[in-house]
Amino acid sequence: xxxxxxxxxxxxxxxxxxxxxxxxxxxxxxxxxxxxxxxxxxxxxxxxxxxxxxxxxxxxxxxxxxxxxxxxxxxxxxxxxxxxxxxxxxxxxxxxxxxxxxxxxxxxxxxxxxxxxxxxxxxxxxxxxxxxxxxxxxxxxxxxxxxxxxxxxxxxxxxxxxxxxxxxxxxxxxxxxxxxxxxxxxxxxxxxxxxxxxxxxxxxxxxxxxxxxxxxxxxxxxxxxxxxxxxxxxxxxxxxxxxxxxxxxxxx
Amino acid sequence: xxxxxxxxxxxxxxxxxxxxxxxxxxxxxxxxxxxxxxxxxxxxxxxxxxxxxxxxxxxxxxxxxxxxxxxxxxxxxxxxxxxxxxxxxxxxxxxxxxxxxxxxxxxxxxxxxxxxxxxxxxxxxxxxxxxxxxxxxxxxxxxxxxxxxxxxxxxxxxxxxxxxxxxxxxxxxxxxxxxxxxxxxxxxxxxxxxxxxxxxxxxxxxxxxxxxxxxxxxxxxxxxxxxxxxxxxxxxxxxxxxxxxxxxxxxxxxxxxxxxxxxxxxxxxxxxxxxxxxxxxxxxxxxxxxxxxxxxxxxxxxxxxxxxxxxxxxxxxxxxxxxxxxxxxxxxxxxxxxxxxxxxxxxxxxxxxxxxxxxxxxxxxxxxxxxxxxxxxxxxxxxxxxxxxxxxxxxxxxxxxxxxxxxxxxxxxx
Numbered sequence: 001x002x003x004x005x006x007x008x009x010x011x012x013x014x015x016x017x018x019x020x021x022x023x024x025x026x027x028x029x030x031x032x033x034x035x036x037x038x039x040x041x042x043x044x045x046x047x048x049x050x051x052x053x054x055x056x057x058x059x060x061x062x063x064x065x066x067x068x069x070x071x072x073x074x075x076x077x078x079x080x081x082x083x084x085x086x087x088x089x090x091x092x093x094x095x096x097x098x099x100x101x102x103x104x105x106x107x108x109x110x111x112x113x114x115x116x117x118x119x120x121x122x123x124x125x126x127x128x129x130x131x132x133x134x135x136x137x138x139x140x141x142x143x144x145x146x147x148x149x150x151x152x153x154x155x156x157x158x159x160x161x162x163x164x165x166x167x168x169x170x171x172x173x174x175x176x177x178x179x180x181x182x183x184x185x186x187x188x189x190x191x192x193x194x195x196x197x198x199x200x201x202x203x204x205x206x207x208x209x210x211x212x213x214x215x216x217x218x219x220x221x222x223x224x225x226x227x228x229x230x231x232x233x234x235x236x237x238x239x240x241x242x243x244x245x246x247x248x249x250x251x252x
Numbered sequence: 253x254x255x256x257x258x259x260x261x262x263x264x265x266x267x268x269x270x271x272x273x274x275x276x277x278x279x280x281x282x283x284x285x286x287x288x289x290x291x292x293x294x295x296x297x298x299x300x301x302x303x304x305x306x307x308x309x310x311x312x313x314x315x316x317x318x319x320x321x322x323x324x325x326x327x328x329x330x331x332x333x334x335x336x337x338x339x340x341x342x343x344x345x346x347x348x349x350x351x352x353x354x355x356x357x358x359x360x361x362x363x364x365x366x367x368x369x370x371x372x373x374x375x376x377x378x379x380x381x382x383x384x385x386x387x388x389x390x391x392x393x394x395x396x397x398x399x400x401x402x403x404x405x406x407x408x409x410x411x412x413x414x415x416x417x418x419x420x421x422x423x424x425x426x427x428x429x430x431x432x433x434x435x436x437x438x439x440x441x442x443x444x445x446x447x448x449x450x451x452x453x454x455x456x457x458x459x460x461x462x463x464x465x466x467x468x469x470x471x472x473x474x475x476x477x478x479x480x481x482x483x484x485x486x487x488x489x490x491x492x493x494x495x496x497x498x499x500x501x502x503x504x505x506x507x508x509x510x511x512x513x514x515x516x517x518x519x520x521x522x523x524x525x526x527x528x529x530x531x532x533x534x535x536x537x538x539x540x541x542x543x544x545x546x547x548x549x550x551x552x553x554x555x556x557x558x559x560x561x562x563x564x565x566x567x568x569x570x571x572x573x574x575x576x577x578x579x580x581x582x583x584x585x586x587x588x589x590x591x592x593x594x595x596x597x598x599x600x601x602x603x604x605x606x607x608x609x610x611x612x613x614x615x616x617x618x619x620x621x622x623x624x625x626x627x628x629x630x631x632x633x634x635x636x637x638x639x640x641x642x643x644x645x646x647x648x649x650x651x652x653x654x655x656x657x658x659x660x661x662x663x664x665x666x
Contacts, residue, residue, distance in 0.1 A: 158414040165613075198613040220274030223283040223290060224265055231288050232613045234634055235461045242414035 002250050005047055006152035008077030010250045011084045012048040013063065014144035015117075018136050019052055021176075022113050023059035025132045029112050033059055038101060041068035042090075047077040070095030070102065124210070134210040135176050138203070141213060141247045142169045142178035148246050149187035149239070158242045159185045166190060167236045168197035171209045182236060187243075199232035201240065219244070253657050255626040260308040261295040279320060279635075286633045292622035300327035302642040305630075313630040314647050318638035321492055321517030325563055326642025332521045332559045339555035345547055352554035359558050360529055363565070365500040366509045367529035371538055373548050376491030376516035377405025379528045380452065382543050383512045384409065386530070387450030387485035390537035394425040395444055397437060397451045397484075401459035404452065404489050431457040431465055434474040441482050451479055452487040455502035456600065461614075461634045463607055464599030472508040479511070485534070487512040491526070494518055496602040496638065499561070499569045501529075523556035564641075570602060573639045576648070577601025580639075583652045591659040593620075605636040616662065623658035 023029045036054035043049045043065065051068055053060040071094035074080035082088035092099070116132050117140070123129045148155035162185050170177035179197055181190045203209035208227035211217040219241070222228040230237060269275035276295055279285055287293035294307035303326055305315050318324070325332060343350060353372070360370035373379055384396055396409070404410040408422035427444075429436040431453075441448060453475075457465040479486040488510040490502045495518040498505035503513065511534060516526035524547075530538065564570075581597035581604050588595035588608065593616075599605045608617040614633070621633050629651050631637060 154414050158412070161412075196613075218274060220277060220281065220283040221269045223287075224269065224275040224281065224295070226290050229289060231618055232615050234286060234288075234614065238461075242412075245416060246414075 003152055004077045004081060006148060006155070007250050008044050008047040008074075008080045009147035009151045010144045010247075011081055012042060012044070012050050013147050014140045015084060015251065016042065016050065016052070017061040017143055018113060018117070018140045019109060020059050020061040021136055021139050022109065022116065022132075025135060026112065026116065029109060030057070032105070032108065032112075033057065036105070038070065038098065039066075039068040040102075040106070041065060041071045041094075042074070042080075043071065044074045044077055044080045047074070047080060068094065070098050072102075119214075130210055131174075131206050134206050134213060135171065135174055137213045138169070138171055138209055139176060139178060140251065141244075142180070143189060144247050144251060145178075145240065145243045146180055146187045146189050148243050148250070149182075152246060152250075155243055155246060156185075158239055159187055161239060163235045163239050165198035165233045165236050166194055166196075167199045167201070167240055169201045169203075171203040172205055174206065182239060187239075197232070199234070199236040199240075200230065201237070202229045204228065215248075253627045253654065255623075256294070256307075256309065256311040256628070258291070258294050258307065258309055258311075264296045264308055286635070288618040288633055289622060292625050302326040302328075303640055303644070303647055311628065313625075313628050314643075314651055315630045316637040316639075316651075317630055317632055317635075318640050319522060320635075321638050322520075322522040323638070323640050324495060324518035325521045325560060326640055327522070329521050329560075329563070329642075331563055332523070332556050335559035336523055336552050336556040339552045342551075344552045345550040349549035350551035350554070352551040352558070353549055356525075356554040356558050359561055360515075360527055363499060363561055364513060364515075364529050365504040366511075366513060366531060367501075368532040369530055369535050369538070371528045371530075371543075372554070373526045373528070373543075373545060374524055375405065376489075376514060376526050377407055377410070378543075378545070378548075379491065379514035379516060379526045380404040380410065380487075380489055381407045382528050382538075382541065383452060383485075383487040383489075383514055384450055385541045385543065386512060386528070386534055386538050387487060389540045390485060390534055391449045391483060393447050393449035395427055395448045396425060397427045397429060397440055397448060399431050399453045399457065400428045401431065401457065401462070402452075402454050402489070403459065403492075405491075432468045432471055434471060434478065437475060437478055441478060441484070446483075448482070448484050450485045450487050451475060452489060454489045454491075455493050455497065455506055458492060458599050458603060458605065458636045463596055464603075464605040464636060466599070467506055472503075472506050476508045485511045487514070489514045491516040492636070493600065493603060495561075495564060496570060496573055497600055499564055519560065520553050520557035521560045523553040523560075525553035525557055567641055572641060573602035574600070576643055577604050577639045580604070580648055580651065583648065584655055587652055587655045588659060590656075591663050593659060593663075599636055602639045603636045604639075606631065619665075620658050620662045623661050624654050627654045627657060629654040 023033050033054050034057045038054050040052045049065045051062045072090035073093045116136050149159045164183050166181045168177055168179045179190050180187055204227045265275050282290045296308040297305045298308050299306050304312050306312050357370040361367045408418045411418045427440050456467055488503050490513050493502045494515040501513050503510040511531050513529045578601040585595050594609045596607045597604050618633050624631055
C-alpha cells in the first residue's frame with residue numbers, strides 16, 4: 001500500500017524534479033523557458049518543499065525553501081498528490097499577479113512533461129521521443145529511490161539494514177546518472193563531488209533501459225542478457241533491489 | 253591459458269528467457285548468483301562427473317560450488333547412483349512408502365548424535381519451516397529468534413520486509429539478533445517472557461558479502477543454557493554445513509546439543525531429500541503438525557542417502573574435506589600475496605569464503621573471480637564455497653595455477 005507522505009516526497013523530489021531534466025532534454029521546452037525569470041516555491045505541510053528556478057534559459061530544481069516569486073502551499077501530502085494527479089489546486093500564498101504564469105506557462109510545461117512520461121500511440125517509435133522518455137523515466141525512478149528509503153514505511157524497514165556506500169545508476173552513452181549515498185539507515189542523492197561510487201548499476205543503452213523501465217522486460221533476465229551490468233559493493237544492491245519494485249507502486 | 257567462450261550457454265539463455273521467468277531464476281542464475289560480470293560465467297551445464305562439470309559449450313570447470321552444496325562425494329558417484337538406480341527399478345514414488353524410509357531414518361538416528369527421530373521432506377526450506385512449526389506446536393508460543401544475515405530458505409517468514417510477496421504479517425513474530433551476541437538473545441527473552449518458541453541459527457555465520465564468522469568460545473554453550481532455562485527450542489539449520497564439519501552434526505562439532513537439526517544439500521549427494529532430526533521430547537509435537545508433500549516419501553533419494561552417508565563414514569568422515577580446504581586456502585592466500593594482494597579465507601575450511609580486502613568496493617575481487625572462472629575454476633563472488641571428497645591434489649595444483657594467472661591478469665590491468 002502506498003503512503004501519502006511518501007508519495008508526496010516522491011512526487012516532489014522524483015516527478016516534479018523531472019521538470020529540470022525536461023527543460024534540458026526537450027528542445028521545445030528549452031526554447032519555451034528561454035526568457036523566464038521566475039521562482040516557484042512548493043511547500044507541503046508535514047511534507048516536502050522544493051523550488052523550481054527558471055533563469056538564464058534553465059530550469060533548476062532545489063530542495064527546501066528559499067526566495068520565490070510564487071509560493072504554492074498544500075495543506076497536506078494528500079492534497080499535493082491530488083494536484084500532481086490534476087485533481088486539486090494549490091493554495092497560492094504569494095504571486096497572485098503571476099497566476100497567468102501558472103495557468104499558462106507552467107501548465108504547458110507540466111503537460112509537456114506528462115507527454116513524455118506517459119507514452120501514447122506510436123510515440124515510442126520516434127527515437128528522440130524514446131530517448132527523452134527513457135532518460136526522464138530513469139531519473140524519476142532512481143531519484144525516487146531515496147524518497148522511498150526515507151519516507152515509505154517498508155522502505156524505511158529496508159534501510160534499517162544499515163548498508164554504507166554510494167550507489168550509482170546510469171544509462172551508458174547518455175551522460176545521465178543518479179548517485180545515492182547510504183549510511184546509518186539513511187539514503188540521499190549526492191553529487192559528483194562525493195567521489196567514486198562503490199556500486200554500479202549500468203543500463204546497456206537507451207533501448208534496453210526503455211524496455212526495463214516500461215515493464216517490457218525484467219531485471220533478472222536483463223542481467224542474464226547483459227543488458228544491465230552490476231558490479232562493486234553488492235550489499236548496496238541488496239537494498240536497491242528491494243526499493244526498486246516500490247517505485248512502480250508509487251509512480252504508476 | 254585459454255579463456256572460455258559461452259556461445260551455446262547464451263543461446264540457451266535466449267530460449268530460456270522466452271519460457272521461464274528471468275531466464276534462469278534463483279541462486280543458480282546470473283542475477284541472484286552474482287555473476288559479475290555475467291559474461292565470465294557459464295549459464296548451463298551439459299554433464300558432470302566427480303569434481304567437474306562441463307558447460308553447454310564443453311568447457312570444463314573444477315567446481316568449488318558443488319551445486320551449492322549437494323555434491324559431497326563427487327558428481328555421479330557410482331556407488332550412490334547405483335543404489336538409486338537399483339531402487340528406481342524396484343519403485344520410487346508409490347502410494348505406500350518403501351522400507352527405505354525406515355532404513356534411512358535409522359541411518360540418520362545412528363549417524364546424527366542428537367537425533368532420536370528423523371522426518372523427511374525435499375528441500376532445506378521444508379526442514380527449516382517444519383522446525384519452526386514444531387517449536388510452535390511444542391511450546392504454544394509464536395516468536396522466533398533468528399540471526400541477522402543467516403539464510404534459512406525462501407519461505408516468507410525467512411525473508412525480510414520489502415522482499416517480493418512478503419507482508420508484515422509474515423514476519424511479525426520474527427526477532428533478530430547479531431551473530432555471536434548471546435546478550436541480545438537474553439535481552440529478547442527478558443523482553444518477551446514466555447513468548448519465544450524457537451532460536452534458529454546456522455552453526456556458524458556463513459552469510460553472503462562478508463567474511464564468515466565462527467562462534468566465539470562459549471557462545472553455543474550460553475545459547476544452549478538460555479534455551480533450556482526458558483523452554484525455547486534450539487534449532488540448528490545445518491542445511492549448508494551438514495556433513496562437512498562433522499558427520500554427527502555441526503552441533504556435535506561445536507560441542508553442544510541442538511533440539512532440532514535441519515539437513516539437506518550433502519545428505520544424498522544431489523538426490524533430492526531433506527531431513528529434520530530431533531530429540532525425543534519433540535517427537536509428539538511433530539505428529540501434531542500436518543506437514544507432507546507428494547514426493548517426500550519417494551524411496552530413490554532415500555536409497556541414495558543411505559549409500560551416501562555410509563560412504564562418507566567409510567571415507568573417514570570430514571577430515572579429508574577440512575584438510576583439503578586448509579591446503580587450498582593456504583595456497584590461495586600465498587598466491588595472492590605474491591602479487592601484493594591480501595586474500596582473506598574465512599569460515600570452516602570445507603566451506604571456505606574468499607574476499608580480497610585491497611578494494612573495499614569488492615570490484616577487484618569480482619575481477620579476479622571472473623578471470624578464475626573463465627579459465628576453468630568455478631568459484632563465486634560472494635558466497636561460501638564447498639569441498640567434496642573427489643577433489644585431488646591435481647585439482648588443487650590446477651586451481652592454484654589458474655588463481656596465479658588470474659591475479660597476474662588483474663594486476664596487469666591495474
